[in-house]
Amino acid sequence: MPKTIKKVGVLTSGGDSPGMNAAIRSVVRTCAYHNIECIGIYRGYQGMIEGDFKEMGPRSVNNIVNKGGTILKSARSVEFRTPEGRKKAHENLVKAGVDALVVIGGDGSFTGGLIFNSEFDFPIMGIPGTIDNDIFGTSFTLGYDTALNTVVDCIDKIRDTASSHNRLFFVEVMGRDAGHIALNAGIGAGAEEILIPEEDLGLDRLLDSLQKSKASGKSSSIVVIAEGDKIGKNVFELKDYVEANLPEYDVRVSVLGHMQRGGSPSCFDRVLASRLGVKAVESLIEGKSNYMVGLREDKVILTPLEQAIKGKSEIDRELLRVSDIMST
Amino acid sequence: MPKTIKKVGVLTSGGDSPGMNAAIRSVVRTCAYHNIECIGIYRGYQGMIEGDFKEMGPRSVNNIVNKGGTILKSARSVEFRTPEGRKKAHENLVKAGVDALVVIGGDGSFTGGLIFNSEFDFPIMGIPGTIDNDIFGTSFTLGYDTALNTVVDCIDKIRDTASSHNRLFFVEVMGRDAGHIALNAGIGAGAEEILIPEEDLGLDRLLDSLQKSKASGKSSSIVVIAEGDKIGKNVFELKDYVEANLPEYDVRVSVLGHMQRGGSPSCFDRVLASRLGVKAVESLIEGKSNYMVGLREDKVILTPLEQAIKGKSEIDRELLRVSDIMST
Amino acid sequence: MPKTIKKVGVLTSGGDSPGMNAAIRSVVRTCAYHNIECIGIYRGYQGMIEGDFKEMGPRSVNNIVNKGGTILKSARSVEFRTPEGRKKAHENLVKAGVDALVVIGGDGSFTGGLIFNSEFDFPIMGIPGTIDNDIFGTSFTLGYDTALNTVVDCIDKIRDTASSHNRLFFVEVMGRDAGHIALNAGIGAGAEEILIPEEDLGLDRLLDSLQKSKASGKSSSIVVIAEGDKIGKNVFELKDYVEANLPEYDVRVSVLGHMQRGGSPSCFDRVLASRLGVKAVESLIEGKSNYMVGLREDKVILTPLEQAIKGKSEIDRELLRVSDIMST
Amino acid sequence: MPKTIKKVGVLTSGGDSPGMNAAIRSVVRTCAYHNIECIGIYRGYQGMIEGDFKEMGPRSVNNIVNKGGTILKSARSVEFRTPEGRKKAHENLVKAGVDALVVIGGDGSFTGGLIFNSEFDFPIMGIPGTIDNDIFGTSFTLGYDTALNTVVDCIDKIRDTASSHNRLFFVEVMGRDAGHIALNAGIGAGAEEILIPEEDLGLDRLLDSLQKSKASGKSSSIVVIAEGDKIGKNVFELKDYVEANLPEYDVRVSVLGHMQRGGSPSCFDRVLASRLGVKAVESLIEGKSNYMVGLREDKVILTPLEQAIKGKSEIDRELLRVSDIMST
Structure with a gap:
């Protein structure tokens, strides 16, 4: 007993x-x-x-x-x-x-x-x-659910400015070892591409996807990137890489950071x-x-x-x- | 085929x-x-x-x-x-x-x-x-998930004023035949009592619960009521009933209404x-x-x-x- | 001194x-x-x-x-x-x-x-x-500024459903003796008409405005009404009056209530x-x-x-x- | 004419x-x-x-x-x-x-x-x-007013985690040449210190203020920094400087970025x-x-x-x- x-x-x-x-x-x-x-x-x-x-x-x-x-x-x-x-x-x-x-x-x-x-x-x-x-x-x-809402709220705001200026944004979200936030908030926010720790999609795929996106008539795009993405570059290196390879893109970076942990x-x-x-x-x-x-x-x-x-x-x-x- | x-x-x-x-x-x-x-x-x-x-x-x-x-x-x-x-x-x-x-x-x-x-x-x-x-x-x-968040946001605001004035609030939420919103948003918003169409808790229980609540030192309370609650009184009749039986309470009513259907x-x-x-x-x-x-x-x-x-x-x-x- | x-x-x-x-x-x-x-x-x-x-x-x-x-x-x-x-x-x-x-x-x-x-x-x-x-x-x-934001957030949500259904909404906001909230939040929320305690626009003008609005191709409308509007009818009486005179309209009412006092x-x-x-x-x-x-x-x-x-x-x-x- | x-x-x-x-x-x-x-x-x-x-x-x-x-x-x-x-x-x-x-x-x-x-x-x-x-x-x-609300909402979230962990946060907000956002949102968010382009408060003052803050019993602090602060260090250099001089502090940095431009x-x-x-x-x-x-x-x-x-x-x-x- x-x-x-x-x-x-x-x-x-x-x-x-x-x-x-x-x-x-x-x-x-x-x-x-x-x-x-x-x-x-x-x-x-x-x-x-x-x-x-x-x-x-x-x-x-x-x-x-x-x-x-x-x-x-x-x-x-x-x-x-x-x-x-x-x-x-x-x-x-x-x-x-x-x-x-x-x-x-x-x-x-x-x-x-x-x-x-x-x-x-x-x-x-x-x-x-x-x-x-x-x-x-x-x-x-x-x-987790709250953090997803915080992230999509932030990306909604970023999208306002992205689509006003026809720009590409890289948004880094939390997730060192797990892509749950990136994957779900990325879908929720309508991201063009999502990079997560669990899957190495490769840089070629990213470039390819961005090119297709432009060709399909999209004027602005959001890429959501987990902190611990598998691609082996941090978000600023990734920006440099993309701009070097796709000069038509002017990439902006936003690191959402600690606010993802807070809130009601x-x-x-x-x-x-x-x-x-x-x-x-x-x-x-x-x-x-x-x-x-x-x-x-x-x-x-x-x-x-x-x-x-x-x-x-x-x-x-x-x-x-x-x-x-x-x-x- | x-x-x-x-x-x-x-x-x-x-x-x-x-x-x-x-x-x-x-x-x-x-x-x-x-x-x-x-x-x-x-x-x-x-x-x-x-x-x-x-x-x-x-x-x-x-x-x-x-x-x-x-x-x-x-x-x-x-x-x-x-x-x-x-x-x-x-x-x-x-x-x-x-x-x-x-x-x-x-x-x-x-x-x-x-x-x-x-x-x-x-x-x-x-x-x-x-x-x-x-x-x-x-x-x-x-x-549904969005509506739950809308409802708890509203009740959080109502609670600010309820607890500033030590008042009792009856909040009516959507749900003619189903108590899902009332039950979940009620728990999420920290409601004292929740009235839903699926269950007739009885008016006695409500009075009893409110009395206990006061006795336990709670200075303000929220009761969440689904449109189609089984208790057979609408939210304004309920207010009158409670005030008649528990004169120490000054009840305010809020009907959240259509805004529950909208929003991002x-x-x-x-x-x-x-x-x-x-x-x-x-x-x-x-x-x-x-x-x-x-x-x-x-x-x-x-x-x-x-x-x-x-x-x-x-x-x-x-x-x-x-x-x-x-x-x- | x-x-x-x-x-x-x-x-x-x-x-x-x-x-x-x-x-x-x-x-x-x-x-x-x-x-x-x-x-x-x-x-x-x-x-x-x-x-x-x-x-x-x-x-x-x-x-x-x-x-x-x-x-x-x-x-x-x-x-x-x-x-x-x-x-x-x-x-x-x-x-x-x-x-x-x-x-x-x-x-x-x-x-x-x-x-x-x-x-x-x-x-x-x-x-x-x-x-x-x-x-x-x-x-x-x-x-006051917070309340204005609360009210426009609510009406934004109501507008989602109003425009999905091509409906007319009467939204009652706080203000027994003062139309500040109704007037500013009404403009902020894009209201068709605003009724306030300071000014009796008359029922004819309201009907007229709603008719013009329909004629101009608007499919949905919001009317914002202060609690203490001068027109001498409460929001539910107003609904009945408009529906009796403009049968093409199906009016919904929303009383925002106490949540206007709360919030961060x-x-x-x-x-x-x-x-x-x-x-x-x-x-x-x-x-x-x-x-x-x-x-x-x-x-x-x-x-x-x-x-x-x-x-x-x-x-x-x-x-x-x-x-x-x-x-x- | x-x-x-x-x-x-x-x-x-x-x-x-x-x-x-x-x-x-x-x-x-x-x-x-x-x-x-x-x-x-x-x-x-x-x-x-x-x-x-x-x-x-x-x-x-x-x-x-x-x-x-x-x-x-x-x-x-x-x-x-x-x-x-x-x-x-x-x-x-x-x-x-x-x-x-x-x-x-x-x-x-x-x-x-x-x-x-x-x-x-x-x-x-x-x-x-x-x-x-x-x-x-x-x-x-x-x-401007919208951006202020966006910034205080973000810092409110950051404060949740700051005060849960007794941490110091440096939050960078927009404003290359003007400190309006930093100053007003800083006051609104209850910042300990605010660094703006218009005024060089000096690094000593910052250190001094943080020390006093700890002594006064504050367990967490937020410092709001305009992009173009006059102090001549970016937010990450500032973090290093403070950590070198006040080893009792573990500083976290958050750069709010482009989301400040968006939103309803x-x-x-x-x-x-x-x-x-x-x-x-x-x-x-x-x-x-x-x-x-x-x-x-x-x-x-x-x-x-x-x-x-x-x-x-x-x-x-x-x-x-x-x-x-x-x-x-």
């Missing part, structure tokens, strides 16, 4: 993403609903080591469902990578009476949680929070956060540990953290074909 | 929804990609009867992926309900060389398409376009529209007819139109429980 | 408006900049009577410049209309060491402040905060709030009292509160002509 | 800005209102040389009041700098029966117009369209565009030439184009002080 959970700790870790606050709120209120106490841990694992805790009742999370960022703050913790750091963290949790942990973050945060669990047999549940959507076991990570979460992300928070807490109550909650095939499911970390969240290759057709 | 499709007609019918233009664009460009001609039919079935057609090449749909409404316009057609009307429509299609039809709309539009198909054996493919998400065979209709589509709706448009045209090319394309369990699938019309898009009852927990 | 001000109290009163938080922040930080203490008074004059105060240092207003509503909350106070109420309020201020007051609100709030000043010779400075822009002595009240303030409102807060505090330091700070002819100026209350913020009649020309 | 104007040409030139379409619409409809014909000239002066004209009636500008960019497109024209180019342009105008010109653009566009006028005595009226607000004779250029215009910009378009056309009708229309001290006024070009639109230095106080 599982140990009864009396107090849950919740933290956000790694890069922040829209929906983290909604997830914190959900964890806090689900605890209250089940008459469990809840404490917030500031600045991720670092705050766990420093004992930077705060009791959280249901009213402490009023009016945050729509706020970007994380009220619990996030930080990287070098100290948590050491056994001493984790020992200190565990002592703080025990002292505070915390007997289970909800970790909102990405792969790195889950890895830290798994090690912590293996050392202290401490119940852990993960909620995938990152705009990159690069976590196995969920079709949508918290913040979309309805989708808020509902997702609410659902995942409920599932995370109730799974802990049921005695489960070392799982990540996620949404797949329209259902909230559990995936072992180990799989979530090792697995790869593949892009939907059909979308590459859709993108191709859309740029006809 | 299926007849080769040479020219596809596309129309939008019923209430407009964000993403319809993105779907039109997808249909037009998928036709071009496969070297098929495409014509746009204005004002739905009425334009079919009047022969209000326009050739559409890939450049004719430039810069519409992000536009709300429908460039092909929409209308209700009484005449199309008559055999004579449909005969005229068929003659116009034949005259124009159109040999297959993509209908973007809701249940009513699909019913019209099915009858038309049964009379003239004319290939039909449906794309679900309505903000209400009330169509069987797809987890998301075109425009979310990234999700644009990508969905692009995918569904490709699938619709390619299914026609493969010789299929009388299906609706949709997205279920993260995959683009076909559902027989007949099922799509007869089936009911159930709300996820687990969300009622999530809503309950979130209003702790 | 003026008495040295050592502690300023700040409150928000009347209907809330976007930019009030930015003004609170400005008052608090201007005090800190000049080494003056500042206390926040909750719920307007009611909180003054109840002694609901809070010390506010510069860090207490972090991250509120972009938030709608008012963190100090607002309320109407019946008690403050009585000499006893005001006496209690004054005692609380004296006890707390407050020796000057910044009142953020509208006419009613300023009137209360003036009476309070006349009774206790207590220094008062007003900041005009209301979306209605109906205060004499400033070309822009706090929140525009840049203009944030800068305005910052400027007015500085001026209000520095004017108190200079020994001035009974003024309202405002922006006129691009400059921050002072207007005697008495004038601000009695004067009328006239609409720019040239805009009526601009609206007329724009609906050609 | 002035020559009667029978046909007005309108063009957009230079960098595009939100509100240009609203201004085109206003020019077209004001012409129609006064029974004057109007033609649109594509791609600025280049289209004038190429005779790329289009008749524009009042219905041709339906539904553009809310669109970013310019439907008439914009371009730089080397050829127009030559007497031959201008001669060709003049011949085209004469051939088309155009007898007056409205030029929507910035300094460079106005200079071209003045030369053209001096050579052919051709009536010219300018409308200031640029986001930079760097034109003498108007307190607001078209697009704010209500303010739409109304401004409408007013300026009316004034431009009616001034031509009255026989005036070589003026720019603008808004100063809440009034639409005329400024001789020569002054508009030579004059400098000064920043409001009081705002520097407000910014200082706000970052207390």
Whole structure:
């Protein structure tokens, strides 16, 4: 029979993403609903080591469902990578009476949680929070949908000026290892070409596509490029390359940058956060540990953290074909 | 062997929804990609009867992926309900060389398409376009995700003033027969209570919930009410009822209305529209007819139109429980 | 020589408006900049009577410049209309060491402040905060610019559906006694006709204009109507009247309601709030009292509160002509 | 007595800005209102040389009041700098029966117009369209207010992530020669420091301010930097400099870029565009030439184009002080 959970700790870790606050709120209120106490841990694992805790009742999370960022703050913790750091963290949790942990973050945060669990047999549940959507076991990570909307809003604005001046724009979006944002926002924004880390389309194809595009009567074009595109050039090198090879083009570059991580979460992300928070807490109550909650095939499911970390969240290759057709 | 499709007609019918233009664009460009001609039919079935057609090449749909409404316009057609009307429509299609039809709309539009198909054996493919998400065979209709974001944006604004004045707001959202918008936007906006057509929670529960809410220290509350809520009172009657029974509350009403149908589509709706448009045209090319394309369990699938019309898009009852927990 | 001000109290009163938080922040930080203490008074004059105060240092207003509503909350106070109420309020201020007051609100709030000043010779400075822009002595009240953007965003969405269906929409916006919102947002949203409290254009003119509009080839139209329009019919009666007289029109109504008061303030409102807060505090330091700070002819100026209350913020009649020309 | 104007040409030139379409619409409809014909000239002066004209009636500008960019497109024209180019342009105008010109653009566009006028005595009226607000004779250029809102929206998002991670962000905004955007959006976004071309605050002050900021308990900060800041370092060099001198800071850079030029215009910009378009056309009708229309001290006024070009639109230095106080 599982140990009864009396107090849950919740933290956000790694890069922040829209929906983290909604997830914190959900964890806090689900605890209250089940008459469990809840404490917030500031600045991720670092705050766990420093004992930077705060009791959280249901009213402490009023009016945050729509706020970007994380009220619990996030930080990287070098100290948590050491056994001493984790020992200190565990002592703080025990002292505070915390007997289970909800970790909102990405792969790195889950890895830290798994090690912590293996050392202290401490119940852990993960909620995938990152705009990159690069976590196995969920079709949508918290913040991904919001980031897509932010990106298409930005590119819509860029398109206004691109089409007024008949220009070509290269827009760099987030995604070091995963092309989800580039691929979906690229289709959403009507990009001519999309360059992603998962697929090396080659420079020839890009030139070819731009030439065809001009020939077909398009007067302006947008190319969306993930940070970690496979083509091996950064966006400014790519601009130089294209201008050298297609002198008829005057290329402008826009790097969207950190704003992609912020903003009020979309309805989708808020509902997702609410659902995942409920599932995370109730799974802990049921005695489960070392799982990540996620949404797949329209259902909230559990995936072992180990799989979530090792697995790869593949892009939907059909979308590459859709993108191709859309740029006809 | 299926007849080769040479020219596809596309129309939008019923209430407009964000993403319809993105779907039109997808249909037009998928036709071009496969070297098929495409014509746009204005004002739905009425334009079919009047022969209000326009050739559409890939450049004719430039810069519409992000536009709300429908460039092909929409209308209700009484005449199309008559055999004579449909005969005229068929003659116009034949005259124009159109040999297959993509209908973007809701249940009513699909019913019209099915009858038309049964009379003239004319290939039909449906794309679900309505903000209400009330169509069987797809987890998301075109425009639904956008409408959710519009609603939560509005309620976020209302909450600013509600919490500044410690007031209770009743917000009416669209949904005559389906509570999808109310339920999801209600959770997303942090509503205290959500009233939907699928479930009669009873007036007592509402009063009870509002009383508990005040007791728990909440200083302001939002109740989200679908147009067609089961409780049998409209939003103004509900206000009177609550004020009569809970005199400590000063209730304000906001009816969000038609703006929920408009606006630039979310990234999700644009990508969905692009995918569904490709699938619709390619299914026609493969010789299929009388299906609706949709997205279920993260995959683009076909559902027989007949099922799509007869089936009911159930709300996820687990969300009622999530809503309950979130209003702790 | 003026008495040295050592502690300023700040409150928000009347209907809330976007930019009030930015003004609170400005008052608090201007005090800190000049080494003056500042206390926040909750719920307007009611909180003054109840002694609901809070010390506010510069860090207490972090991250509120972009938030709608008012963190100090607002309320109407019946008690403050009585000499006893005001006496209690004054005692609380004296006890707390407050020796000057910044009142953020509208006419009613300023009137209360003036009476309070006349009774206790207590220094008062007003900041005009209301979306209605109906205060004499400033070309822009706090929140007005934001409300205009909210209204045109809503009407842009409504226009999507209006033009998809070739429909006529009547959109009611805020403004009981002042047509500023209707007139400016109407022009901004491309309204066909605009009905305001300041001018009775007559029902004939409306019918005439709608008929001409149809004749000129417009397929859809928006009429913007201020709550307090002079025509003497509410928006639903107006719909009935137009449909009875122009049966070719199918009129839809949208009442935008309270969302107009909320939302993140525009840049203009944030800068305005910052400027007015500085001026209000520095004017108190200079020994001035009974003024309202405002922006006129691009400059921050002072207007005697008495004038601000009695004067009328006239609409720019040239805009009526601009609206007329724009609906050609 | 002035020559009667029978046909007005309108063009957009230079960098595009939100509100240009609203201004085109206003020019077209004001012409129609006064029974004057109007033609649109594509791609600025280049289209004038190429005779790329289009008749524009009042219905041709339906539904553009809310669109970013310019439907008439914009371009730089080397050829127009030559007497031959201008001669060709003049011949085209004469051939088309155009007898007056409205030029929507910035300094460079106005200079071209003045030369053209001096050579052919051709009536010219300018409308200031640029986001930079760097034109003498108007307190607001078209697009400036919209750009401010775009910038604060972006920085609000960046602040979410900045405050979640306790980070320092350097945000570069547009403004090569003018600090209007940086200064106003900086205040609006609550920036710690603002660097502009008009004022060399010095690197020491920046370091000093950041140190004080940390000491005062601020956990995150935003510094807004105009492209053409006077400090002589670009934003990336500045980052290196600060990190070298204040190792406790981990600086992130965001260059907002071209998106600042796009987007749906704010209500303010739409109304401004409408007013300026009316004034431009009616001034031509009255026989005036070589003026720019603008808004100063809440009034639409005329400024001789020569002054508009030579004059400098000064920043409001009081705002520097407000910014200082706000970052207390």
